[in-house]
Amino acid sequence: xxxxxLDGRIIVLLAREPRIGVxxxxxxxxxxxxxxxxxxxxxxxxxxxxxxxxxxxxxxxxYPVTAFAxxxxxxxxxADVRAHLATVPEVLELHTTTGTGxxxxxxxxxxNADLQRVIDRVVGFDGIVRASTAIVMENPVPLRIIPLVxxxxxxxxx
Amino acid sequence: xxxxxLDGRIIVLLAREPRIGVxxxxxxxxxxxxxxxxxxxxxxxxxxxxxxxxxxxxxxxxYPVTAFAxxxxxxxxxADVRAHLATVPEVLELHTTTGTGxxxxxxxxxxNADLQRVIDRVVGFDGIVRASTAIVMENPVPLRIIPLVxxxxxxxxx
DNA sequence: CACTGCACTGGTCATATTGCCCAGTGATCG
DNA sequence: CGATCACTGGGCAATATGACCAGTGCAGTG
Numbered sequence: 001x002x003x004x005x006l007d008g009r010i011i012v013l014l015a016r017e018p019r020i021g022v023x024x025x026x027x028x029x030x031x032x033x034x035x036x037x038x039x040x041x042x043x044x045x046x047x048x049x050x051x052x053x054x055x056x057x058x059x060x061x062x063y064p065v066t067a068f069a070x071x072x073x074x075x076x077x078x079a080d081v082r083a084h085l086a087t088v089p090e091v092l093e094l095h096t097t098t099g100t101g102x103x104x105x106x107x108x109x110x111x112n113a114d115l116q117r118v119i120d121r122v123v124g125f126d127g128i129v130r131a132s133t134a135i136v137m138e139n140p141v142p143l144r145i146i147p148l149v150x151x152x153x154x155x156x157x158x
Numbered sequence: 159x160x161x162x163x164l165d166g167r168i169i170v171l172l173a174r175e176p177r178i179g180v181x182x183x184x185x186x187x188x189x190x191x192x193x194x195x196x197x198x199x200x201x202x203x204x205x206x207x208x209x210x211x212x213x214x215x216x217x218x219x220x221y222p223v224t225a226f227a228x229x230x231x232x233x234x235x236x237a238d239v240r241a242h243l244a245t246v247p248e249v250l251e252l253h254t255t256t257g258t259g260x261x262x263x264x265x266x267x268x269x270n271a272d273l274q275r276v277i278d279r280v281v282g283f284d285g286i287v288r289a290s291t292a293i294v295m296e297n298p299v300p301l302r303i304i305p306l307v308x309x310x311x312x313x314x315x316x
Numbered sequence: 317c318a319c320t321g322c323a324c325t326g327g328t329c330a331t332a333t334t335g336c337c338c339a340g341t342g343a344t345c346g
Numbered sequence: 347c348g349a350t351c352a353c354t355g356g357g358c359a360a361t362a363t364g365a366c367c368a369g370t371g372c373a374g375t376g
Contacts (some may be wrong), residue, residue, distance in 0.1 A: 055208040066375085181363080
C-alpha cells in the first residue's frame with residue numbers, strides 16, 4: 001500500500017513522460033527492466049495506479065466553462081439524485097459531503113449561457129431542494145498528483 | 159477543435175482500454191492504422207488529449223480522506239495565496255471562483271485527524287481570511303469524461 | 317466543369333519494445 | 347541456518363511502432 005522511493009520515481013517519470021516505455025524507464029532509473037516491470041505490475045494491482053486513460057481537456061472539446069455546484073437534497077432522495085446526475089454528461093464528478101450542502105458536483109458548459117441550461121438540467125429534478133453554483137475563473141493549480149506521490153515516497157524513506 | 163464520431167470512438171476506446179495500442183485500435187474501429195495514428199496525433203496537438211499520465215489513487219497512497227475547502231482571501235493577496243497553496247502537496251487542485259468564496263481547493267489527508275493538520279497548513283497563511291471545509295463521504299460519480307466526449311461527438315454528427 | 321487539397325486505405329520496411337523466461341546474488345527474516 | 351524475496355543481467359520470439367508509399371474517393375474552389 002505504501003510506496004517507496006523507487007516507486008515514486010517510477011510514477012513521477014511516468015507522469016512527466018507517459019509515452020516512455022518500460023525499457024527507457026529502466027535506463028533512466030538505473031535499474032533492471034524486470035524490476036520496473038515488476039514494480040509497475042505491483043502498483044497497478046495495488047490500485048495505486050488505476051490506469052493510463054487519456055486526459056481529455058473539456059475546454060478543447062468545446063466546454064471551456066467549469067463550475068462547482070453545491071446541492072441540497074431532500075431527505076431520502078440521495079440515491080435518486082445520484083442516478084439523475086449520473087445521466088448528465090456535463091456532470092464530471094459528484095461527491096456527497098458533510099457541511100452545509102449535501103453534494104458537490106463539477107460541471108462544465110459550452111458558455112456561461114450554456115451553463116444555465118446545464119444547471120437547469122441538474123436541478124430540474126425533484127429531490128434537489130437548492131443549488132448554489134460557483135463559476136471557475138482561473139485554475140492556478142490544475143489537478144496534480146506528483147507532489148503527493150513525492151511526499152508519500154519520502155515518508156516511506158528510512 | 160470539435161471532434162467527430164471517429165475521434166469520439168477513439169477516445170472512448172482508449173479510455174476503456176488504455177493499453178490497447180494503435181494497431182489493435184484500428185482493427186476494432188475498422189479503419190486503417192494510419193488513420194488512427196493521424197487522428198491521435200491531431201487530437202494531441204489540438205490539446206483535446208493532454209496526455210496519458212498514470213491515474214494515481216490518493217487513497218491507495220495512504221490518503222483516503224478527500225475534502226473541498228472554500229477560501230476567502232484578503233483583497234490583493236490572491237497571488238500570494240496561490241503560491242502558498244501550490245507548495246502544499248495535499249492540495250490536489252485549486253480554482254478561483256465567483257460566489258461566496260474566492261477559491262475552492264481539493265484536499266486529501268491521511269485521516270480525519272490528519273485533515274486538521276492539512277487545513278492548518280492551508281489556512282496558516284496571512285492572506286486567507288476564512289476557510290470552510292466539506293469532507294467527502296462518497297464519490298458516486300468519479301471524475302469522468304466519456305459521456306461528455308460522446309456528447310461532443312454526437313453534436314458533431316451531421 | 318475541372319482542379320486541387322485532403323483524408324483515408326492498404327501495403328511495405330527496419331527498428332525497438334514487449335512479455336516471457338532463466339540462473340545467480342544479496343538481503344532480510346523466522 | 348535455511349528460506350523467501352527482490353533485483354540483476356541476459357536471452358528469446360513475437361509484436362507493435364514510426365516512417366514511408368501510391369492509389370482513391372470526396373469536398374470545396376475557381
